[in-house]
Amino acid sequence: MPEGNSNDGEIFKQRTRAVFDLVATGYDNPAQRFFPFCADRMIHQLNLKPGEKVLDVATGTGMAAIAAAQRILPGGRVHAIDIAENMLAKAQFNCHKHGLDNVDFHTMDAEQLLFRSQYFDAISCAFGLFFLPDMSAAITQWSRVLKPAGRVIYSSFTQNAFSPYAELFRHGIESLGINFPSASWRRLSEPLECTQLLTTAGFRDAHAELIQMGYHLADEQQWWELLWNSGFRGVLTMLSPEQLARFRVQHLAAVAQHQTSDGLWLNVEVIFTHARKP
């Protein structure tokens, strides 16, 4: 993840968009059901009221947008943005499936919000902020588009999330001689840095809560489902077909060592950070 250089930032965004366009069809698979679980929990905490206007940043397949849209009826509206069009297409499909017509979807970079100032009552962002090259600048934009006393909530992962499989993944990739890119989600993995981002931008009452959202996967094939249909896929696209086939066998054998009678424990330690604009 680049820091500071805007050209590198644009290249990073293009790569991120390409990865999420690639995984969009498989993203809503049961192995990564923590995404809808977390979306629900996050939106519950926003304490939304009928008629409110909500911005869901980096909506992905729309789980948080849908949860919010249900709570703000009648009269409320969600604007859901994402940089990856295929994710938005899936979000639109999911929204239609839920019979909701109060969500507008926009292909938009979260660092360039094209909304007027003081428009939203609340902003949510599930597992999206750490993908933005300039997180502080993005939060300043959140503040701009929020009404006074508007609420914000976002989620991120701790360093322990997906442990020990994430470390096995990294070591396996490095053993192929491939330079492992630094993981975006590790940029925002301490509660203190999560609250500081908001307080530095002038938000009040910032609070970060660490919650275990994990569960058991049935087996190592489900872990592969997760790798294949999430941001981890970006690393797998760096492998040749032969390397990929070999890596899959070796990595899953290492992961299977952790199987218990309950299955494979998936550690999903999540930080939910919320605050309000003065």
Ligand SMILES: C[S@@+](CC[C@H](N)C(=O)[O-])C[C@H]1O[C@@H](n2cnc3c(N)ncnc32)[C@H](O)[C@@H]1O
């Ligand atoms: C891990 S997914 C989370 C999706 C969804 N919020 C959820 O919780 O399931 C990250 C999302 O961030 C989006 N994203 C990454 N960079 C972005 C940017 N600069 N602007 C808008 N969306 C972005 C990706 O396209 C992807 O859909």
